[in-house]
Amino acid sequence: MNAPIIKVLIVDDSAIVRETLREVLESDPHIKVSGVASDPIFALKKIEEERPDVIITDVEMPRMDGITFLKEIMSRPDPIPTVICSSKTEEGSENALKALEFGAIDIIQKPKLGTKQFLEESKIRFCDVVKAAYRARLRKLPLGMTAVPPVQPKLTADVMLPRPDRGHLFIETTEKVVVVGASTGGTEALREFLSMFPQDGPAMVIVQHMPEHFTRAFANRLDGLCKITVKEAEDNDTVLRGRVLIAPGNRHTLLKRAGSRYYVEVKDGPLVCRHRPSVDVLFRSAARYAGKNAIGVIMTGMGDDGARGMKELHDAGAYTIAQDEQSCVVFGMPKEAIKAGGVDVVLPLEKIAGEVLRFTQ
Known part of the structure; x- marks a missing residue:
């Protein structure tokens, strides 16, 4: 066809x-x-x-x-x-x-x-x-709809953060970190999601596919609507309870760790999974530096950015959540993450915040 x-x-x-x-x-x-x-x-x-x-x-x-x-x-x-x-x-x-x-x-x-x-x-x-x-x-593409080959190779998170050696160990800690990825439909989904958290909600880093300069306005808008503090991430920002960091448009954002302190690294780099910032880059860094202390959430969006990173989070012991098809604007990214075997539970949007709180309180 x-x-x-x-x-x-x-x-x-x-x-x-x-x-x-x-x-x-x-x-x-x-x-x-x-x-x-x-x-x-x-x-x-x-x-x-x-x-x-x-x-x-x-x-x-x-x-x-x-x-x-x-x-x-x-x-x-x-x-x-x-x-x-x-x-x-x-x-x-x-x-x-x-x-x-x-x-x-x-x-x-x-x-x-x-x-x-x-x-x-x-x-x-x-x-x-x-x-x-x-x-x-x-809702669903007609049969025969295929992606056009990209202008440049579809790179993976390897270009930003090579896979760790098998012997890589995580430092023991009880601090939980939530990492979230979203694309098409994600701005309103994130508004609903974040509005459910209290002022002292869990530390969180979010990649929402959005152009450069728009993410700051988006973060400021959410900060005015939510009890929890929301800001656009800056390089070396500490990841703290009660604060949400939104990856800036056109920059990759990675979760890093120094001793007991989590922080973000904001850096340039090529498109990864056709995006910058890339959910895969954030999720891989969280798998490496937070491991079982991470909670991964993947929301509405087209494509497969985040699917590989979600699997890496899952394999590192993190708890992983995908938004269900009925509440997604586009059930692409969650579907691919589920298909990759990296999702522990699939939930409607209105129940995801409660599940995150259950695992972080």
């Missing part, structure tokens, strides 16, 4: 951005840009002419802002999955996060025009986001 072609409508007031996104997306033979519009008013007319499978829209545009446009799309009987393409400005970040609350599937950062490395990596990120949005609507 032939793989379907995903039809995308791009809405942005910049002609250069529209054409750059078209070029990036149509590098994937499974994606076709079926239309472009300079503002939401034109976009609504194009939707009536030909319904797209996915919409990519800016939030700051003339005549109608992207939030109002999103509300219009989401209020329809048959809403269209929408991805926000936003600038990295403080206002752009806040508006993009607000859009997620109104039903946007994910955020991508506006292309850095003329930056070859960014555009090459964007082909991976942007095309994966479109496919995730398409899957979020259909």
Whole structure:
């Protein structure tokens, strides 16, 4: 059976951005840009002419802002999955996060025009986001849908943290550390998850696939909503009870240990499992430095980032939890982790925090 072609409508007031996104997306033979519009008013007319499978829209545009446009799309009987393409400005970040609350599937950062490395990596990120949005609507991909070979090799966590020798030993400790990985749909899932923890909740490090600069706004938003403290991770931050560290966009975050102190290392590196930060990188580091004192949680998202790391956590004696299919926006990452044999228990989103507290109190 032939793989379907995903039809995308791009809405942005910049002609250069529209054409750059078209070029990036149509590098994937499974994606076709079926239309472009300079503002939401034109976009609504194009939707009536030909319904797209996915919409990519800016939030700051003339005549109608992207939030109002999103509300219009989401209020329809048959809403269209929408991805926000936003600038990295403080206002752009806040508006993009607000859009997620109104039903946007994910955020991508506006292309850095003329930056070859960014555009090459964007082909991976942007095309994966479109496919995730398409899957979020259909829940399951049609038979025959296969991933397009990435622009560069799909690297594993070996590039950031080589596998330890068999004789590697963990220092005995009773301190528990929670590591969490999420992607598409994860921003709202994490909001619900973290809001259930008390002020002195367990020490936690989270990788949420999100562009550079947006993670700080995301962490600040969660900090204002949750009893537990939430901040964007910085290199050498101590991992403490009562504090959640969110991996910064475009940087890998590793859990490390010096004596009885856990801390994070934030560093550059290549895409791992097509992402930076990568869940696999965080999970492998937790398997090595926390071992049986770690609790691993993998949430909604497309792809297999975190599956190998979850298995390594499991094999190191950690307790591992996956979000169930019914509560996921996209049941990709949890499904792959379960398939790899690295998951102890599968739970609906609303029960995961309680299970984590049971193992950390």
